[in-house]
Structures are given as structure tokens and as C-alpha cells.
Amino acid sequence: MSANLLAFFYLISGVLFILALRGLSSPETSRQGNFYGVVGMALAIGVTIISVGGLSYSFIYLIVVLLIGGSIGAFIAFKIPMTAMPELVAGFHSLVGLAAVFVAISAYLNPVVFNLGTPGDIKIASLIEMSLGAAIGAITFTGSIIAFLKLRGLMSGSPITFPGQHFLNLILGISLIGLITYLCINQLDSLFWTIILISFLVGVLIIIPIGGADMPVVISMLNSYSGWAAAGIGFTLENTALIITGALVGSSGAILSYIMCKGMNRSFFNVILGGWGATEEQSSSLSKEQKPVKNGNADDAAFLMKNASSVIIVPGYGMAVAQAQHALREMVDALKKNGVKVTYAIHPVAGRMPGHMNVLLAEANVPYDEVYELEEINNDFANCDVAYVIGANDVTNPVAKTDPQSPIYGMPILDVEKSKSVLFVKRSLSPGYAGIDNDLFYRDNTLMLFADAKKMTEDIIKNL
């Protein structure tokens, strides 16, 4: 196959990938979009195998490793519970990062096959591209592993900080640039390996100071990095499909990070510098003098909702932890039978990744046109009888609008407090991940339901 024809096919797969993302603009077109993505990928792999061709032995090995990887992937995809989506995505990002590192290493060791020159005499531009690709890939790899461990609960979600942390990161970042420059001058193997090792370290260091509630930003950011790593390798391999995809994924992740930061009214740098939540804990425990709280049970909650004409459900991470989405749907079905109008309100940063709550509700067969985003539904709280807050906390805290001293001041929140009564399902009065006490708990129109989200919801169903 001629190089031009090959490049043309790669361009087609690039276009198919664009269509795959385009399909996600609405749930109706999304499945077709995903199909375009699969076709694009099959095309890219197919033409690459044909173009390399000739080596029948290796071809068998190729199929074998493809099948091994493919079956592992398929197995995970079918087995994974929807609540574990954030850590799955983090885990997948780490694999893309490591794959980028491996391809860069391979290109460095054997540049001839990629037309990049000979070992020890690689083209300068290719060296820059491959070392950047390898560095970003390595950062993505270890960063995603830390994110995975935090999301999975294998590592504490609280930020890990130490003195001089940012200074150390700065030094490492500068030394990476220095090493890449030096590598271009004298092409020493040891420099290339050092770049990869330092990048692994940087990946760990930039993720450990970021707290659990900021995970949506981290995941989006790592998504973006994995794209830039792919683009870097794409330049090295002069492959259009990789360049297009890398740019798409890179900008996609960047936009998601931006949306998530905006949902928390924080700048990207503020999140990256991390350490949020660690300092607040003390002050909140001091201010926790016994304020009166109205404590309710499932019977009261069922009574309130049954007699309401409209109910808005506000799900949060607690719903995911308790796996309460199915029980919630049943409760809503029961309410609907009583003629209650029920809708769902989702805050942009509810859960641990963008769109996390939407997927869980979809899993529980909640029709997506009953689920609304913050801007769409926020005015409806004033006219609603009951707001049922299940596992959400900080995203409903009115302090964000009233107290300029609060760390979440300015964050867009769901105006839950405007509804006639608020039912707050929570295990305890403890503050949320931001470490801030929620004013809403002590309001007259708030009824606290202290229980596991799933158990409480099931109890309410019994009482309906």
C-alpha cells in the first residue's frame, strides 16, 4: 500500500472519530456515533496491519496479543458496575499513557522503522516529539493510577501535602525541559530514560495533593493529557489519525476540566495546586455546637412527598456509594402513581466524574428527559413542594451565595432551600468533602433523614 493511500485511510478514521464525538450531542444519535468510532478504529488497525504486512510469523503473535488485550477489555466492560465508572475511566487513562510511553521507547530504540533516522542520530524534531509524548504519557500513567487508587478507596481521598511541594514540582518540570533539550544535543540513552522516570514521579506528585471532591477535574485533566500524549506520538509517527484524535481528546478533556472548575467556581490552578478541604476541617468541627435539627423518619418523608404536587430529586455522590439509584427509581414510580410530578436536578460536579449521576440514573431506567441540568431546573425549586436530597451536600449549601468567607463562595448551587420543604438523606451531620457545614441542615423547612441512602429510600417506598 502506498504511503499516500495509507495517509488517506488514516484521515478517514480521523473523520470517523470526529463523527463519533459529534454523535454524543444527543442520546438518540450517540449509539450511531459510537459505531462510527468502532469503524474508524477497525479501519486504522486494518490498514496498518496491511501496510506492515509481509511478516507472517509476527502476524500470528499480533493477533494473539490483540485477542488477549481485547478479551481483558471486553471482560472489564461487561463486568464493571456503573457506580465504578470513575475509577474505570481513570484506569483506562493510565493504560493509554503507558501505551504512549512504550511506543515512544520503541521508536527511540528502533527509529529506522519509523523513518526517524538511526539510533544515536534521530532527527531533532522527532526527538522532541517523542520525548514530549513519552513524558506526557508517563505523567498520565502514574497520575491516573493515583486517581484510580483514590477513587477506588485504596488510598485516602484527602489531599496529601508537604512543605515545598510546589517548589519541587517546579524544579522537576524545569529539569524535564532541560533534559529534553540536552537529549536533542547529545542523544544519550540515559537522558531519555531519566526523562521517563522523572515524568512518572511528576505524575504522582501532581495528583496526590488533590482532594476527593476535586476528582471530576482530575479525571477530565488526565483525559486531556492522554490526548496530548497521543498527539505527540502522532507527530513522531507522522500519523494523521493519531494527530487528529490526540487533538480531539486533548481539547475534550480540557473543556470538561473547564466545565468542572466552573461548576465549583474555582480556577484550574486553584484545583491543581490542591490541598482543599484539609484546612477547613478544624474550623468546622469547632463551629459544630449543637444547633437544633429536625429529625424525621421514613413515615414522615413518605407523607410529605405523597401529598406534594411536585418533587425534585437531587442526587449526589452518596447515592452512588449506597447504590441507591434503583430504589430511588422505584420510589419515584410509586410517587408518580399518586400523581406527583417528579424531576431530577443534577449539579455539574455531582459525583466523581462529569455526567456520573446521569449514567447511574440511566442505569436505573430513569428516562433522560426527566433529568435536568442546573441552569434548566434551578428556577423550579421555588415552585416545588419537596426537594429530596439524596447523597448530595456541598452543591446545595446556601453558604455559597451568602458568605464571602466560605471556600465555596460563588460556586453555583442548586437552590434547594427555596422549595417548601427539604428532605435531606444523610448518614450523619458531618460536613461534605469541602469540609463546610451545611446551613441547610438547620433550617425550619428541612427534615433530616439520618440513614443509608438506599435503606431510607426503601423504607419510604414501604410507607407510600
Add this chain to the structure above:
Amino acid sequence: MEIDPFIFRLSIFILSIFVGYYVVWSVTPSLHTPLMSVTNAISSVIIVGAIIAALSGESEKIFEISNLFGYAAIILAAVNIFGGFLVTQRMLAMYKKKKDKK
């Protein structure tokens, strides 16, 4: 004067960033999780580099270190490709519209 092919690739790269920018802004927020899993799957097109790396070299030397790194990268990318597309498919299949009012 001839234009360096690098400039062409850079043009494609820059334009793709803009395409990505506008396409991703049009993605509905409720599909942001599938967006992440599908971008993850398509970024694994890095497998083409891995295939070239794995299959290169003379037939008697098919297991040089550079080939082995290629094979390892194929496995990693394949996990992502199959896992990413399938899990996206699984999620998208769950998004349903409201049924006719009973």
C-alpha cells in the same frame, strides 16, 4: 521553496483542536461520562504505532526489545479499545426516553 511536511501536520493538529472544541461543546452534559470513555477508546488509536513497532525488523529478529515494547503497547491499547467502546455502548444503551404516558 518547499513547505516542510511538519507544517502540514501542525495545521491538521491546530484545526483538529478547533474541531474538537466545537464538537465537544455541543455534547450534552448528561453524556459526559460516555464522552470520557469514548475519547479514551479512540485515543487508543496509538495502537497503530504499537503495531508498526511490534511487526518491524527482519524475520529472524522479531523479538528485539523494541518489538517487545510494541507488543506490550498493543495489549494495553487493545484493552482500552475493546473496553472503552463496549462500556460506552453499554452506557448509551441505558439512555432511554420517557415512555408514552400510561
